[in-house]
Amino acid sequence: MRNYLLSTAIVCSLLAGVTACSMTNAADDAVTPAIFAADGQVMIPKDWRQWVYVGTPLTPNALNDGKAPFPEFHNVYIEPTAFAHWQSTGKFANGTQIVKELVLIRQKDADEMNEDGSTGEVSGVGYFQGEFAGLELTVKDTTRYPDEPGGWAYYSFGHNSPPYADTAKAFPTEACNACHETNAADDFVFTQFYPVLRAAKP
Numbered sequence: 001m002r003n004y005l006l007s008t009a010i011v012c013s014l015l016a017g018v019t020a021c022s023m024t025n026a027a028d029d030a031v032t033p034a035i036f037a038a039d040g041q042v043m044i045p046k047d048w049r050q051w052v053y054v055g056t057p058l059t060p061n062a063l064n065d066g067k068a069p070f071p072e073f074h075n076v077y078i079e080p081t082a083f084a085h086w087q088s089t090g091k092f093a094n095g096t097q098i099v100k101e102l103v104l105i106r107q108k109d110a111d112e113m114n115e116d117g118s119t120g121e122v123s124g125v126g127y128f129q130g131e132f133a134g135l136e137l138t139v140k141d142t143t144r145y146p147d148e149p150g151g152w153a154y155y156s157f158g159h160n161s162p163p164y165a166d167t168a169k170a171f172p173t174e175a176c177n178a179c180h181e182t183n184a185a186d187d188f189v190f191t192q193f194y195p196v197l198r199a200a201k202p
């Protein structure tokens, strides 16, 4: 966030006297958009682990008949300029990017793990984060995706350990968007599970 503001300030001061600083105008303009390849696929974001962290749902196998679709932790981050827009308006700007990175429950030798997959660590018995295991992205772009409800497109860079794919193509509406539209609390985003976004909403 601070870096973003700093670089904005630099751009503005370099431009001073030449032209008005457009970075500070309409909020949508101030949002850093996703980058798309020539074939229309989205490029993997560069530095999502430095975005604003918003929450971590967890659906372990032990609580889902042994077969949760995503048994990992789901670490969710929003791109910082989109977060700033949310913080000032309570809305997701055009250009908003949100990622969900899957992280396996910490594994140990079988004799050190409980049947429900939990482990005993110094803070107590529970679920602890192990290795990265997948990356998904959603982008709101009503210009690029006028036919997607809410303008939200959904992508996966792989449900596997890194390295992830460099690019991803948008899923069909029914595969992802439909469940988000029906069940998410705020403009297709599951803010009911993201305390950081709830706290930042004006």
Ligand code: HEC
Pocket: 057, 058, 074, 076, 098, 099, 100, 136, 137, 138, 154, 155, 156, 171, 175, 176, 177, 179, 180, 184, 188, 189, 190, 191, 193
């Ligand atoms: C059955 C409902 C359902 C379907 C289908 C679904 N999701 Fe989600 N998605 C969720 C829930 C619930 C969350 C909240 C976080 C969590 O529990 O993982 C979420 C969160 C996300 C997030 C974080 C941002 C947000 O909107 O909250 C991304 C990114 C995401 N999903 C991508 C996808 C992709 C890609 C697909 C299609 C391959 C997909 N989802 C299909 C239910 C769904």
